[in-house]
Amino acid sequence: MAKRIILLRAVNVGKAQLPMARLREIAEDLGATDVSTYIASGNLIADVPGNAAEFDRSLEKAIEKEFGFFRESISRTPAEIEKALEAHPFPVDEPKYSYVTFLLEKPTADAIKKAETYETGADRWKVIGTEMHIKYANGAGRPEMKDASIGRALKVPGTARNLNTVKKLIDLADG
Known part of the structure; x- marks a missing residue:
């Protein structure tokens, strides 16, 4: 597990509504731990399993599947x-x-x-x-x-x- 700051592009603007509580749950469903969010603009902090880029792509797919819109997930280490x-x-x-x-x-x-x-x-x-x-x-x-x-x-x-x-x-x- 590695600590990542995950930034989602353009959520909670227009029709791209993504509740932060649900974002935390999705990240946990994908294996992330110690998950938190900051303000309602797609800022997620978590310990993510495995390859960070693979986690980011999985997060994008899960959000698109559930909410019907695609948003890039871009992460970095602290x-x-x-x-x-x-x-x-x-x-x-x-x-x-x-x-x-x-x-x-x-x-x-x-x-x-x-x-x-x-x-x-x-x-x-x-x-x-x-x-x-x-x-x-x-x-x-x-x-x-x-x-x-x-x-x-x-x-x-x-x-x-x-x-x-x-x-x-x-x-x-x-x-």
Whole structure:
């Protein structure tokens, strides 16, 4: 068993409703232990059996089977999440305006180059390994950049969490 922070993309928005109590039960049904969630946006902390990527794919399938929608499951160890937080390349004036998007895999250099052609205004982003770091000038609710277009150009699914949430997930995993 290995401790993982599992992040689900785009749950509890629109019709993709996933109760966190049921998410915990599904994870336990798949063999996870010491399972907890943080806020209702698809943040799961658990000790998972076997190969982490296989667990993530099993979780995706179980959610799709029960709820009828597919959502990517992207997980990291607490140490990997902490390393991503430490690598954040932008000054943090307001943690809720700064994000880490955890990507399923590392985008290609060509995909990053294409994404760099999009106008960002005062917003900034940078890919470091398997994470895309973002700093919104005026918050994620009022972006100047087209982050969805940039994400599509990268050709890699991901899920973003603001730095407050990232820090809290690390604390919960360590505690």
